[in-house]
Amino acid sequence: MVPDVSTGSRSRGLLSYLFGPGRRDEHTDPHIVAAFAMPGIPDPGRAPLDQHHTLLSELADYLDQPVRVREQRTGKKVPQHVWHCPVRTAPGDRYLTDEEWAEVARRIVHATGIAPDGDDDACRWIAVRHADDHIHIMATSVREDGRRPRTNRDGQRAQTECRKIEAELGLRRLKPGDLTAAPTPTSAEQAKAQRAGNTTTAREWLRDEAYAAAAAARDEAEYFSILTTLGIKIKYRLGPQTGDVTGYSLAAPDDTNGHDEPVYFSGYNLAPDLSINRLRERLTAHDLTDQPTARTSGPGPWHQADTALRHLHTSLLYQEPEGGEQQDSVLQAHAAAFGELLHNTAATAPTPLRTELRAAATSFNRANRSAVRAEHQSATALRTAAKELLHTLGSDKDGGGLASLLSTAVLTLIALARWNEARGLRQQATAAHQTLAHLQTAYRQAAQPVLADLTSRTPSPHTTQRYATVLRAAIPDQATRILDDPSWPALATTLAKTESTGQNPRHVLAGIAQQRELDTADHPAEVLNWRLQHQTTERQAARARAATARPHRAGTAGTVPASATGATPPRTPQPGREVPRKLR
Structure with missing residues (x-):
């Protein structure tokens, strides 16, 4: 059961909608099921058409009477005096009778402070039903005694009451809200998008683009610059004293109102974590010294991101039992950086993978919004690796780096979902599971051609059998499952490549098997293949770094190397050796 509280200023306009045919003739039999005073209240839905x-x-005037009295007494117009709360059952719920809906309405107005039980001076309200699955509660928010009702946190209180009603009426139990959900598009916004032939509303499109821009940006200026290049209009809110930016609003291209003016949505009204303050917390945590720079050598960007993700995965698996709020703040920061990684991966991955990766990034936006305050400075390494995907010249020639990264991302996402579940963050956990479905599909799309290529280059049967014997000795408990895995031939190819670099296959297999248990892996050979590829790349990168850092033999201080002048360097005496005299 879903309540949705909002306010307005036109009683007559809302009543016309509630008792009218609807925007698409979807309203059937509009009528009042409950009210503050049922006997004698006019019901336009059950009256003859000419009335x-x-x-x-008459009904609008009747509901507005306390409002008009207050306005006459104070000489001021009452702002946003129309209180509106649709309440809808979940898909699949049973049909509720008018009597049951009436009881739901009475409990909602009591819980929200509109009309507490037994309060004769409460606000005037009605509940209208014009469909099988929902009602609309409308009230005027001035009490009979002229005071305004105490409706602070009314949306949250309505949610809490609905959870109780669901249990009592045997309805589907929805997840409790935590005030971190993004505002949903209004019915007017949805109808506008349908008329324009768009699958998403302007609000939803702006939200997705803002998240992607925040993931790519290195600072606040670049964030707004990226949005501008997309044709998005930006309106800044400036402080009256300092002139500093204290907020912003965005408008989609060609999205205008009836006066041909852009329709702006503030960052907060797109999503709570897109407000200017939340954005600054994230962007300023990314220090200038950590900015991505173009690379032409060393491990590619996919490998660097994979390494950072593996550290996060390990942290999630081995959390301190008494870590408390500090540990949660650190992990929440890494969850935010993981979301940026998904957005940037979707922007840079091969085209066939982008649809699923974008869907994964969009789903994870909800999983990332949490009441846990993030300590963004702690996630610098992962955030930098995420931005390297956009600012690095490296390439992934065979696709193995991306496939390995997505494999690690799947494992990390599973661990993040469990972390949310353990803390009672049910909406975030559900969003993480929705993200997982898209991410697993993208992983299969990326991994299949890589594994097929490795399988086509499987070593000779004799060599493959030798590796199987080595595997049984190194990982005896999992050997049968690994050898039965369809990806075993691909793993054998990777073992051959590893052995060619001078590594001992048995020692390597034993080491990577200890990184994490394999019992829960559906495809253990695949898991070992990506671990082995990652470790080999790390080994090669370490050797390259060591070679670069190794000091070169040079001349003594104050001398010029021969290569710099073209002259032959002077010969110096060697210990125990005499310099021959020049012959005359």
């Missing part, structure tokens, strides 16, 4: 509009006006 319909007259009764609408």
